Amino acid sequence: DQQVKQNSPSLSVQEGRISILNCDYTNSMFDYFLWYKKYPAEGPTFLISISSIKDKNEDGRFTVFLNKSAKHLSLHIVPSQPGDSAVYFCAASPSGNTGKLIFGQGTTLQVKP
Amino acid sequence: DVKVTQSSRYLVKRTGEKVFLECVQDMDHENMFWYRQDPGLGLRLIYFSYDVKMKEKGDIPEGYSVSREKKERFSLILESASTNQTSMYLCASGSPPWEQYFGPGTRLTVT
Numbered sequence: 001d002q003q004v005k006q007n008s009p010s011l012s013v014q015e016g017r018i019s020i021l022n023c024d025y026t027n028s029m030f031d032y033f034l035w036y037k038k039y040p041a042e043g044p045t046f047l048i049s050i051s052s053i054k055d056k057n058e059d060g061r062f063t064v065f066l067n068k069s070a071k072h073l074s075l076h077i078v079p080s081q082p083g084d085s086a087v088y089f090c091a092a093s094p095s096g097n098t099g100k101l102i103f104g105q106g107t108t109l110q111v112k113p
Numbered sequence: 114d115v116k117v118t119q120s121s122r123y124l125v126k127r128t129g130e131k132v133f134l135e136c137v138q139d140m141d142h143e144n145m146f147w148y149r150q151d152p153g154l155g156l157r158l159i160y161f162s163y164d165v166k167m168k169e170k171g172d173i174p175e176g177y178s179v180s181r182e183k184k185e186r187f188s189l190i191l192e193s194a195s196t197n198q199t200s201m202y203l204c205a206s207g208s209p210p211w212e213q214y215f216g217p218g219t220r221l222t223v224t
């Protein structure tokens with residue numbers, strides 16, 4: 001039972017345009033959401049997060065939007081750069097401060113020069 | 114800078130062998146985690162530990178065990194390796210518990 005889903009395995013965008021990566025979840029008890037980026041042969045690195053009490057968080061070119069009623073979050077990258085090409089994972093933290101994260105399957109983003 | 118190191122980048126083992134994967138973090142984090150990453154499945158939690166000598170099962174603990182004797186070190190043990198344990202293994206640590214910092218990964222092949 002996949003509680004966090006990234007339904008698009010891959011996404012290709014042109015340099016300078018917006019990249020939108022999507023993530024859906026099923027558990028309304030998740031209280032924190034995160035995005036990680038992963039390059040080949042490296043571990044994932046933390047990118048941006050959002051608490052369930054907010055609907056938007058922005059950090060430079062990266063913005064995460066949370067729609068709790070739809071159980072949906074998205075990561076916007078504007079403008080996209082070739083160095084953004086990587087696998088992006090969304091993750092959710094169940095309430096209760098257990099420290100666990102539940103990850104989606106990942107979306108491979110390719111930004112073309 | 115947080116540093117999480119894993120003992121090997123690549124490992125090849127035979128079916129039935131006992132395999133040890135070591136992970137060390139240098140930021141005094143309470144929580145440590147072991148995941149495996151497989152194509153199309155994302156990262157799946159095998160075990161985690163929130164304190165020395167404490168451990169909890171993740172989503173796919175079968176065939177694995179862990180050891181945490183010191184705060185900075187978390188070991189994953191495959192008691193009898195099988196071919197379906199061929200995967201990328203990722204260790205992470207974190208404190209507060211939400212933001213986890215990952216090591217570079219160990220690509221394990223079991224033949």
